[in-house]
Amino acid sequence: MAGFRNLRAWADAENLGQYSVTGFRKAVPNSVTTTSAWLDYSYCPGSPAANFYASSPLEAAVVSASRGIYVPSVSPATQWLRNLKLMSWTNSTTSTTHGRQQIILADLLMYYPFVDTDAVGAQQDLTTSISLPRYDYGRVIAVGQSASSTAGQFSIKYTNQNGVAGRTSQNHFTFAVSAGGQVVAASTGSSASYLPYLNLQAGDYGVRSIESVTFTAGGGGLMALVIVQPILECHITQECRRSATPESFGACDEFASIIHHRPRQIKDGAVLNLFAAGHAGSLAGSFLAGVLETTWS
Numbered sequence: 001m002a003g004f005r006n007l008r009a010w011a012d013a014e015n016l017g018q019y020s021v022t023g024f025r026k027a028v029p030n031s032v033t034t035t036s037a038w039l040d041y042s043y044c045p046g047s048p049a050a051n052f053y054a055s056s057p058l059e060a061a062v063v064s065a066s067r068g069i070y071v072p073s074v075s076p077a078t079q080w081l082r083n084l085k086l087m088s089w090t091n092s093t094t095s096t097t098h099g100r101q102q103i104i105l106a107d108l109l110m111y112y113p114f115v116d117t118d119a120v121g122a123q124q125d126l127t128t129s130i131s132l133p134r135y136d137y138g139r140v141i142a143v144g145q146s147a148s149s150t151a152g153q154f155s156i157k158y159t160n161q162n163g164v165a166g167r168t169s170q171n172h173f174t175f176a177v178s179a180g181g182q183v184v185a186a187s188t189g190s191s192a193s194y195l196p197y198l199n200l201q202a203g204d205y206g207v208r209s210i211e212s213v214t215f216t217a218g219g220g221g222l223m224a225l226v227i228v229q230p231i232l233e234c235h236i237t238q239e240c241r242r243s244a245t246p247e248s249f250g251a252c253d254e255f256a257s258i259i260h261h262r263p264r265q266i267k268d269g270a271v272l273n274l275f276a277a278g279h280a281g282s283l284a285g286s287f288l289a290g291v292l293e294t295t296w297s
Contacts, residue, residue, distance in 0.1 A: 152219025
């Protein structure tokens with residue numbers, strides 16, 4: 001860990017005031033989400049405020065830092081994820097579906113909004129006039145910006161992790177979603193399986209920018225292609241329910257660096273967000289609250 005000589009230095013950073021604690025809370029709208037499909041929590045209202053990827057169509061843009069979970073700027077020090085605590089709950093009297101969420105904590109790097117999933121056969125050229133911030137490359141998630149009515153198919157052309165342009169992704173299926181904020185692309189096999197990231201050309205593992213999108217079957221909606229840098233993957237195992245008989249009180253899930261995982265670096269300017277897949281059922285109408293702690297030396 002750059003900046004920390006040993007574990008004692010890591011522990012002492014808190015006593016020296018070299019740490020930050022930020023709370024956040026997100027409310028999932030009542031639109032039904034598909035079991036095991038992915039949801040972009042940044043799209044949900046709450047704190048931080050909702051992020052809709054709303055800017056000039058097909059032009060690369062960055063998400064405002066105010067739409068991400070707050071982390072301080074500590075340059076020239078190096079900042080690390082110290083702890084992440086998460087809890088899910090609902091006011092439903094019967095639902096038990098909001099627990100067992102697979103979670104990705106990610107830095108939102110750059111996005112291309114308002115890709116038309118009904119533009120079958122037309123190459124939609126994307127404009128990139130900015131550089132990817134903070135990292136040399138990232139991974140791509142397709143986030144729906146509207147309801148999508150049917151299964152589509154598409155591929156993207158992109159510049160890979162080594163700066164090679166004109167690479168072509170594998171063919172991806174979209175699936176019907178009831179509202180924006182849901183990850184609309186499924187796997188390369190069918191529209192009935194769900195993965196968060198787009199699959200690239202063989203041998204590639206990252207994307208610097210996206211050049212174009214082509215649909216061979218219409219998806220019935222709009223989507224944003226978001227380049228992200230995954231920071232941490234984890235699972236929520238329980239949920240709380242109110243107004244139920246009996247009420248249930250799930251425990252908070254804690255993911256502490258060194259104890260539960262190796263420390264992950266948080267770069268200055270990071271726009272942190274959570275993506276989730278509800279493996280027990282729809283996440284509609286649920287809430288997610290958490291505390292994110294960072295440290296530096």
